[in-house]
Amino acid sequence: MPDSAIRPRKEFGKTIAADITHRLREEIIACALAPGEPLRFDVLRERFGASFTTLREALTALAAEGLVDAQEQRGFRVAPVSRQDLMEITDARVLVEVELIRRSIARGDDDWEIAVISTLHRLKRIEQRDPEHPLRDPEWKIAHRQFHEALVSACGSATLLAIRAELFDRAERYRHLSANFRPRPRDKAGEHQAIMQAAISRNADLAVQLIETHIRSTADNVATYAAHLLDTE
Amino acid sequence: MPDSAIRPRKEFGKTIAADITHRLREEIIACALAPGEPLRFDVLRERFGASFTTLREALTALAAEGLVDAQEQRGFRVAPVSRQDLMEITDARVLVEVELIRRSIARGDDDWEIAVISTLHRLKRIEQRDPEHPLRDPEWKIAHRQFHEALVSACGSATLLAIRAELFDRAERYRHLSANFRPRPRDKAGEHQAIMQAAISRNADLAVQLIETHIRSTADNVATYAAHLLDTE
DNA sequence: CCAGACCATATTTTCGAAAATCATACCGTT
DNA sequence: AACGGTATGATTTTCGAAAATATGGTCTGG
Structure with missing residues (x-):
């Protein structure tokens, strides 16, 4: 563009x-x-x-x-990339995101639920357009970010949200790194749906577990398919 | 100066x-x-x-x-100060510092133990000089910072250490805010000593609990003695 | 007397030239 | 040939003037 x-x-x-x-x-x-x-x-x-x-x-x-x-x-x-950096970002994201999800589930009101549901809805609709290459669609990227933001938006800490946003950006760069080599995206739609349901039904333990898996498996994916870019750095 | x-x-x-x-x-x-x-x-x-x-x-x-x-x-x-901001920083610090202490205790080697012991030793010696007003002594501030840095230095994550350092700076500003109004410092020397011992003896649960108390009681102190600066902002 | 437009001043923001620094190639010496 | 120093060109870093924007006061019409 x-x-x-x-x-x-x-x-x-x-x-x-x-x-x-x-x-x-x-x-x-x-x-x-x-x-x-x-x-x-x-x-x-x-x-x-x-x-x-x-x-x-x-x-x-x-x-x-x-x-x-x-x-x-x-x-x-x-900033250069490395396997170590990817690992650190992933661990840090899990630490922060898990905490924020718990807080949001504990504190979220009606508006929060509506935000979670509607951002997921939009994400799913965009996903249907080109289910093979979501990362190439700028609208998908925005919708994906907004869904994850909505999930934690009720946590009540601007400080932690800022830290989370920074880590999210750095992680997204790694996703782009592997996007061109990844054969087919795994079932992200299903994962997002499950996370939403756990959050809305206030099942904190389940939501936390799903989020952690979501973050870590995405990172594993990157580490696998961008391996040639991470090792020879 | x-x-x-x-x-x-x-x-x-x-x-x-x-x-x-x-x-x-x-x-x-x-x-x-x-x-x-x-x-x-x-x-x-x-x-x-x-x-x-x-x-x-x-x-x-x-x-x-x-x-x-x-x-x-x-x-x-x-940046303005507020009770809310102080609370957020405190919570974020507890979240991060607890994780880093655990990791350092799990991974720390001989050099780590030596660093923890020697930075505490220096801190205590400086403290004896002017036990009433440690925050006014720039050397105390450096030594204090270095002791807490040493504690988490073996965590293995530069990413989390950078986040921790930023939060530490922001918290230190609040400590200075209340320093002029605080009647007498509580027994920090004892707290530091206990944290060091828990860390060196690899008692992670105890170390984590002491650190959390250390951080939160410092923040409570600030909230009490700088109240007039936090509320009328 | 108040609200809004307008001008004058204070302050921030941006620019490209000039200074400082780094990287490289060259040269003389051993 | 290897080494150390040095001149040269490339690049970054810093500066203060100039442009852009905000602020505060004054005037005017309602």
Whole structure:
């Protein structure tokens, strides 16, 4: 989607720096910028049409999120990937997500239930369009993210939600890494459905167990099908 | 310590931006810059001797760490404090720290034990100097931080350690907030000693319980003695 | 007297030139 | 040939001026 010509210079009310942070984040997560790739200012300047300092601000922010690697005096590069990093992210996600699911199930009200149900509904409808390659569909990605966000949205801790969001982004990059080599997606639709039902029926132990399996099996999948990208790094 | 005249322009090998990020972080944690205080570029420029863009980069990085609040098009301010925020940080710290202590106890080797013992030893020696006001002693702060870092250093997850470090910083700011109003510190020395012993003897359940109490009672203390700063925000 | 438009000022945000730093290739010496 | 130093070009990093935006006060019409 080469939209730099159509897109307005920046989104309304936002600074250019924030806008570029957002766009860079998307490209890194989607692996349009490959892991480990150097991020040279000449190139970025051309691609994003912003000045050195504005780009620098965006890269610094992404470095704090763990998506960019800042090498002092030697510029920036896309954060490299490794099996170890994937494992750490997976463990951290399980730790946080399990806690947040429990809290959400304990505290969630009617609005929470409605959000969980409706985001899943939308996700399923989008899935029917192209069940083979969901990750290539930007709408699926958004819907998938929104469903998982809805599940934990009632936890009551903005602090933990921010940490969760960061880990989710970093994990999504690994999913994209393996997406091109994965033969066929496993039955995610069924898993999501089961998680939703466990959550709505307030069966915390079951929901937690399903979420953990969901996260870990996705990671295993990545480790298997992106093995050649993780070992020779 | 007005050291801008003595201090070299920047630390060796580091960028000015990274150096200023570091200095600003320290001042915010120490509440030398008060919570909610606007961070105007004129003032910062004067104080840190750097240009707009360099300062901007530092502020953006600190915003990602949760120590600075970026208000688009309306500048930056020191992140405000609140009872709710303190609670969230405390809960998040317990969640993460408990996990990391367990892992460290399970995986720690001889070097880990030595690090735990020696950092505690140094902490105790520094404590004897001025047992009334430890938080005013920069050396105590460093030693205290290093002891708690040593405890979790064998966990094996750089990802979780980074999250833990961020939460520790944010919590330390709250401790400083109440430091001026707290009548007398409780028996921290004893608590640290007990935690060390539980860790070294590989009694994970006990260590975890002591750490949780340690974190929560510190937070309660802050909530009590900084109440006037937390409620009228 | 109030609400809204308008202007003047304060402040932030962005830019590209200039300085600093790094990487590489070249050269002379051993 | 191997090594160490140095000049050169490439790249990052920093700066302050200029543009963009917000803020606060004043004026006008209702």
